[in-house]
Amino acid sequence: MAAGTRLRMPIFTRLCVVWLAVIVLGAVLADFVPGLQDPNHQGFLFGTSKTNDAPSWAHLLGTDNNSRDILARIVYGGRVSLVVAATAVATGTVFGMLFGCFVGYVRGKADAVVMSTVDVILAFPGLVLLLTVVTLLGRRDLVVIAAVVGFLSIPPYTRVARAQALAVSRREFVLAAEAIGTKKRTILFREVIPNCLPGCMGYALVNAAVIILLEGALAFLGLSVQPPTASWGNMVNAARVDIQINFWPVVWPSLALVFTVFSLNNVGDFIRRSRAVRSAAL
C-alpha cells in the first residue's frame, strides 16, 4: 500500500493485520488444517471427550456443553462472520457505488427517487429490519443471511458514494471531459466511479466491523445461521446458560469477536490517518 510508505505502521496495527490474516486463512482453509477437529463432533457420545471440559492437549480451548471442540468451532465460526461481512462489503460497494455515483453525478429526479428510498430504508433500525427480513425468509443458512445483510448494505454505501460523487463531479477533469463532449456514461465509468473508489474503500473496513457486530447480535438472538453450524454469536448464546459452571466457552468466542472487530477498526483508522497525512502532504 502506497499509504504505508508515508506513515509507519505501529506494531500494534501490524498485530491486528496478523490477527485478521489468521482469521481469514483459518476460515478459508479450515477443512484442510491438519489436526483441526470436526466442529460438530460430539465426543461424549463416543466416550472420547467430556462436556464443558477445560483446555487440554486434545482440546486446546476446551469443549463446550455439547463436548464439541471450541477451537474448531471458532475457526469455522469465523467463516460465517467473514462470509457475511465480505458479501456485505462486495454487494454494498458494487451496487451502492453504481447507484450512488450515478445519482450523485446526474442529480435530478433519479437522485431524488433513489435517495428518498435510501432514507426510508435507513429509517429502520438495522437490526430490526434484519430480524424481520431473516424471519420472513424462513430459511436460515449462510447464503440467505449473507444475501439479506448484503442487500441491506446497499443504502449506506449509496449514501457514501453519492457524497463522493458530488464532490468528484465538480473537479476539473470531469468538467473538462464534459466540455469536450464526452458521453455521460463514459465519464461516469471512466472518471467518476474510479475516483469515488478510494473513499468507499475507506468506508468498507469500518462497515465490515459493523456488519460482524450485527451478525453476532443476530446469531446471539438465534436468528443467524441454524445451529449446529457454528458462529461466534450462537456459541456465546449456547454457552451462556452454563456460565456459572464453565466460564471459558463464553470467553473464547467473545474474544474472537472483539479481537476481529477491534482489528478491523484499528486498521481502518490507520488507513484513514495515513490518507489524511498523504493529502496534507500534497
Place this chain on the structure above:
Amino acid sequence: MLPFIAKRIVRLAATLVAVSFLTFLLVNLLPGDAINALIPIDAQQDREFVEQVREEWGLNDPMLVRYARWLGDAATGDFGDSIVTSRTVSDEIFHRLPVTAELMLVTVGLSVLLAVPLGVAAAYREGTRVDQFVSGLSQVFLSIPGFVAGLFLIYVFAMKLGWLPATGWNRLSDGLLDNLKTVILPALSLALIEIAVYTRVVRSDVIGTLQETYVLSARSKGLKDRYILFRHCLRPSSLTLITVVGLNIGSLLGGTVVVEFLFAMPGLGKRLLDAIFQRDFMMVQGITVFIATVYVAVNTLVDLVYMVVDPRIRKAD
C-alpha cells in the same frame, strides 16, 4: 422557521407512510400463516370456523386493501390488536415503552456524561498520553458488542459479587433504587459503543474548535482553560454531538432488542422479538412503525434543537 418546521413534518409523514407500507409488505410475506397464531392447529379441522375467523380478521382481503384499512385505522390511533394476546397493539406498546425509554435515556445520559469529558480531555491534550489512552479506550469500547458486555457484567456484578440482579425489571413505582439496580447493567452494556462513538466525535470536533480565532481571543482575555473549553469550545461541538446522538438512536434501538433479550426485560425490543417468533404480524407491524417513527421524529427534533442552539441558523430561516 415555521415553514421549515412544516416542511419537516410533511417529510416525516411521508417517510412514515413509506416505512409502514414496507413493513406491511414484509410482514405479510412472512411464511407462517397468521391463522396458526389465532387457532390451534388441531382445532383447524373445522373449515367453517377457520373461514369465519379469517373473515373476522380480514385475512382474505387483498394486501393493498388490508394496508389501506390499517393505514386508515392507524391515522385514528388504532393500530389493531395483537393476534396472540388480543390486547390492542397501542396498549402493548405503551405498556412496554417505559422500560425501553428508560433504558435508552439512561444509556444516552451515561454515555454523554462520560464521553464529553473524555473527548474534551483528549482534544485538549492532543497527541499526548492522555489522548492516546482515550483513543485506545474508545477503540476497545467500539469493538465490544452489547451482548458480550452484558454477559460479562452479569457474570461479575450479579453472579460473582452478587450486588445486582442478573435479569428482570423493577418498575420505577417499586422505588428508585430498585429500579436503578435493574437498569444499570443493561444501560452499561449498551453504553460502551455509544461512549466510543460520542468520544470520537467530541474529540475531533473540539480539536477543530480549538484552532478557531475566537478561542485564541478567549485565551487572550486570561480566562481559565477549563472555562474556555467548556464555555467556548463545547457549545459549537455539542451541535455535532447532538446530531450524532440522533443518528445513533437507530442502532441503539437495535441494541435494546439484544439487551432486553439478554436481561429478560419486559421492553419493546423483547416484545418485538416475541412477536416475530409468534408470527404476530399486527404486533410486528405496530412496533416497527413505532420504532421508525421514534427514529424519524428524534432526528427531526435534532434539527430543531440545532436551530435553537445555533443562533446563525435560527436567523437564516
Place this chain on the structure above:
Amino acid sequence: MSGGTVGTLLEVRDLHTTFSIPAGDVRAVRGVSFDLERGRTLGIVGESGSGKTVLARSIMRLNIGTNVTTTGTATFDGRDVLSLPHAAMQDLWGPEMAMVFQDPMTALNPLVRVGRQLTEHLRHHLGVSKAEADRTAVELLREVRIPEPEARLRAYPHELSGGMRQRVCIAIALACAPSLLFADEPTTALDVTVQHQILNLLGREQADRDMAMVLVTHDLGVVAGRTDETLVMYAGTVVEQAPTRALFADMRHPYSEALLRSIPRTNRPSHTRLAAITGRPPDLIAPPAGCAFSPRCPYAQDRCHEEAPPLAPSGGDASHAFACWTPVGSPEAAESFARNVADGLPSAVAVDLASGGAS
C-alpha cells in the same frame, strides 16, 4: 502597577520565534529588539508574511501549537513574560495586556452573546457581580460608539456589522483596562469607509486611557500621524526603526521606501499585494545569506547579497536606525541604482519607470 506612569513598559531583546514543520524550521521572527514606554504607541509595518503577527503573539505568548519555540527576552513591567508560568500569564492577559485581532468575524464566538463575551473576563479578573459587569459593559459599548448598547448585550455577533463587531472587540480588549494593547491589523478586514473610524477610535482610547499600544499594519499610511515610533519589518527582522516623524521625514531603507510607494489609494482594495515591490518575500526556512531584501532591492550591490547589514543608527540621529549598505539618498545607492537600471534588473527598472524614467 509598579512602574508609575513613566518609564519603559515593554523591553524586547533579540526575540526569535521558530515553527518546526515537516519541511523544516520556519524562522518567522529573527532577532527583534525594541523598547516601548508607558502610554506611547509603536507601529509595526511590513508586507504580509513579514512576521508581524508572530512577533506580537510571541510577546503575548499566544502562539498556538507545540511546534513553536521563542527565545530572547520580553520584559513587561519588570517581568520576563517569556519565562512566566502559564498561570501567571493568565493573570496578565486582560488586566495588563490585551489584543485586538485582524478579523472581527472570527475573533468573536458566534454562539455566545456579545454581553457574555464582554463581561466574562471582567468578572473573572475583577470579581465584580453580573449586574455591575453589565453596567461596565454598557459603558464600554457607549465608549466605542455603539448605539443602543443595552440591546447589543443580548445580540449574537452575526447580528452586527463588521465595523460594529470590531468595535465590540475593542471594547472587550479595553474592558479590564490593560496597560498595553496589541492591535493586529485591526482594520484590514473592514470596509474602507469604516477603517478610519476604527483607527481614530483606537487612537482616542489610547490617549484617554494613557495606554501603550502596538499597532500592527501592512500599510505605512496607517501609522503616519498615529504612532510615536515605527518598526519596519521584513522577513522576520527589523530593517528600519525610528520615531515615526523622523521616519517619514527621512526614509533610509529601500524596503521602507518601497512600502511608502505602495500605500494603497482609497480607490483600491486595501489588501492587494504590494504591486510596487517586484519579486516575492524570501523563504523563511532558508533565508538568503546577505540582506533578506537584496534580491528585490533596486539599489542592491554584490555586498548586499553576501553580508547582512547590522541594524544601526548613522549620522547624527541616534534614534533612527536602519539595516542597509546602500541607504536611500546615499551616493552608493544612486550609483548602484544607475548600474542596476542599465543592467535591466527588474526591481530597478520598475522603480525607474514609476518615477518617470528620470535616470
